[in-house]
Amino acid sequence: MKSIIAKHEALTEAQLTSITDSLNTLNTTLDFLVGLTPEESQRFMKMGNKSRSFVEDAIKVGIENPGMLPRSLDPVRLGGKLALSGQLRDIHRTVSQLNERLYDTTMVAGAELFDDARLIYMLTKTKVKPEGLIDVSDNIGQRFAGQGNRKAKNQTTQEKAA
Numbered sequence: 001m002k003s004i005i006a007k008h009e010a011l012t013e014a015q016l017t018s019i020t021d022s023l024n025t026l027n028t029t030l031d032f033l034v035g036l037t038p039e040e041s042q043r044f045m046k047m048g049n050k051s052r053s054f055v056e057d058a059i060k061v062g063i064e065n066p067g068m069l070p071r072s073l074d075p076v077r078l079g080g081k082l083a084l085s086g087q088l089r090d091i092h093r094t095v096s097q098l099n100e101r102l103y104d105t106t107m108v109a110g111a112e113l114f115d116d117a118r119l120i121y122m123l124t125k126t127k128v129k130p131e132g133l134i135d136v137s138d139n140i141g142q143r144f145a146g147q148g149n150r151k152a153k154n155q156t157t158q159e160k161a162a
Contacts, residue, residue: 003112030091047085056082 011019036044047055059082062068063075 045051059078062073063079066075069075
């Protein structure tokens, strides 16, 4: 996989501001969104692809025959809820795809940075160290403290057992 960080460095302040403003606009526009606990979520019927056609057909019948509906079911409101459900589904699909790519890119960028940091650490472990790198090497090496050579540890453990 080609490097992501080599192509893109830090976002500019203008880009960060634009992204933040866009997210704030989404949150403001969709201020009716709810957050459910797992327990609350289990109480609701889920409208998947198979149930969707049933719901659409039933709502269409209700809208076309408003006289058969109880007063609590307003045909105009039913149509609006149905439209909103489809719009939210489309928005959710787009946001989910963006979230997945954001997660994957964050993971790859972190892995690339970790590889770069390990290379720098290995370079500080060379026998000829410029002045001042001894402390730096020991400091950044704390991440790997106690790990040692795993093969050597296993051999030593097996030798002691024998």
